[in-house]
Amino acid sequence: MNKNRLIRTLLIVIIGVSIGAFTTLYQISQEGKKSGSGSLVATKNFGGAFELINHLGEKVTDKDFEDQHRLIYFGFTYCPAICPTELQKISMVLNDLPEEISSQINPIFISVDPERDTVETIKNYISLFHPRMIGLTGTPEQVKQAADAYKVYYAKVQDETMQEYTVDHSSFIYFMTPGNTLQALFKIDDSTETIKTAILNYFGK
Numbered sequence: 001m002n003k004n005r006l007i008r009t010l011l012i013v014i015i016g017v018s019i020g021a022f023t024t025l026y027q028i029s030q031e032g033k034k035s036g037s038g039s040l041v042a043t044k045n046f047g048g049a050f051e052l053i054n055h056l057g058e059k060v061t062d063k064d065f066e067d068q069h070r071l072i073y074f075g076f077t078y079c080p081a082i083c084p085t086e087l088q089k090i091s092m093v094l095n096d097l098p099e100e101i102s103s104q105i106n107p108i109f110i111s112v113d114p115e116r117d118t119v120e121t122i123k124n125y126i127s128l129f130h131p132r133m134i135g136l137t138g139t140p141e142q143v144k145q146a147a148d149a150y151k152v153y154y155a156k157v158q159d160e161t162m163q164e165y166t167v168d169h170s171s172f173i174y175f176m177t178p179g180n181t182l183q184a185l186f187k188i189d190d191s192t193e194t195i196k197t198a199i200l201n202y203f204g205k
């Protein structure tokens with residue numbers, strides 16, 4: 001009886017924290033809208049410490065990326081629709097941008113499904129999208145830490161009618177610039193053109 005109550009309380013706390021994180025991110029994206037600069041938000045020192053494993057099986061931390069230009073997406077390889085579409089968008093943006101700009105931007109895919117997304121699975125998956133894409137996964141704890149750092153909501157969803165579980169997750173493309181600055185946040189309805197224009201603006205083109 002007591003145990004059930006504890007679990008329920010914990011669940012409520014977890015849901016509360018998730019909604020809080022999501023709200024903050026939503027506010028950031030709305031700020032960008034209000035400022036009239038598309039999705040440009042320029043939030044410095046965004047994203048905290050994390051440690052993950054890349055698609056080559058090497059240990060990486062936030063320090064390895066903090067001074068890079070990056071397009072980051074959190075998702076999972078079993079995702080049927082949204083993830084592939086958003087990763088395809090990142091790929092198209094990089095292919096469309098002038099080489100001197102696109103070569104400065106690292107596309108990064110971070111898994112929110114560490115159970116199924118092994119190093120090998122991630123490696124095969126990212127190769128479908130862009131030759132320079134970096135794939136990151138880790139233990140459930142490591143993934144949680146990285147997702148929290150980027151205020152990503154994700155939750156495993158399963159009911160009796162499903163053979164395999166799915167992962168419910170927030171979907172944002174983060175345009176990160178040196179100094180761990182969140183330069184822009186793109187949502188599902190932002191087109192390839194919108195993302196490309198924002199990046200060109202940032203580079204003063």
Ligand code: NI
Binds near residue numbers: 076079080
């Ligand atoms: Ni997805």
